[in-house]
Amino acid sequence: xxxxxxxxxxxxVFKGAPVELKCxxxxxxxxxxxxxxxxxxxxxxLLLRHxxxxxxxxxxxxxxxxxxxxxxxxxxxQEEDSAMYYCASRGGGNKLTFxxxxxxxxxx
Amino acid sequence: NAGxxxxxxxxxxxxxxxxxxLCAQDMNHEYMYWYRQDPGMGLxxxxxxxxxGTTAKGEVPDGYNVSRLKKQNFLLGLExxxxxxxxxxxxxxxxxxxGYTFGSGTRLTVx
Numbered sequence: 320x321x322x323x324x325x326x327x328x329x330x331x332v333f334k335g336a337p338v339e340l341k342c343x344x345x346x347x348x349x350x351x352x353x354x355x356x357x358x359x360x361x362x363x364x365l366l367l368r369h370x371x372x373x374x375x376x377x378x379x380x381x382x383x384x385x386x387x388x389x390x391x392x393x394x395x396x397q398e399e400d401s402a403m404y405y406c407a408s409r410g411g412g413n414k415l416t417f418x419x420x421x422x423x424x425x426x427x
Numbered sequence: 428n429a430g431x432x433x434x435x436x437x438x439x440x441x442x443x444x445x446x447x448x449l450c451a452q453d454m455n456h457e458y459m460y461w462y463r464q465d466p467g468m469g470l471x472x473x474x475x476x477x478x479x480g481t482t483a484k485g486e487v488p489d490g491y492n493v494s495r496l497k498k499q500n501f502l503l504g505l506e507x508x509x510x511x512x513x514x515x516x517x518x519x520x521x522x523x524x525x526g527y528t529f530g531s532g533t534r535l536t537v538x
Binding site: 325328353355360361362363364365368405412413414415416417418419420 | 458460462467468469470471472475477483485517519521523526527529530531532
């Protein structure tokens, strides 16, 4: 069974500081990994897919198969980045398995 | 193009009552899902469907039933609501090669 681990429930950083949200996965095949963002009481929105290797809102994430990680990074945090972030892995039946989420709080 | 629409947005039920949550998508997606979101637990898959007329159990299916009679609709039923089913319910859809599109959620309280 797939498993996605986000070890931090809450991450608090100051505006302008670097951000790294950790995600580790366990999957025997070739994983397809995503980051979703949820702003206060809104729907989840796709932030990144590892296969697209693009940067959205200044965020990037690199798949490290050796460490089974897909950490989300941003060099300079902005106040509008405050949100809940979910890492997810897609498996059979196109099912997404989510981590428990990390609440990012950017302080002024 | 509305994407994924969930109704209702809010509901309060008494223990033992029944209700149906409706999810509708207009993107011709094959796959549809129902998740529940609880604090500290992330999103957990309740049931899903890989096409019209098909359904399958997810991680936490007990106490819920689903139907996919039309490709664009995925219904989630609670036959006898319990306080443990107090949660925010999200529907999502996708097609092969695409990311998920989520609905705006249904906030359900069972008292």
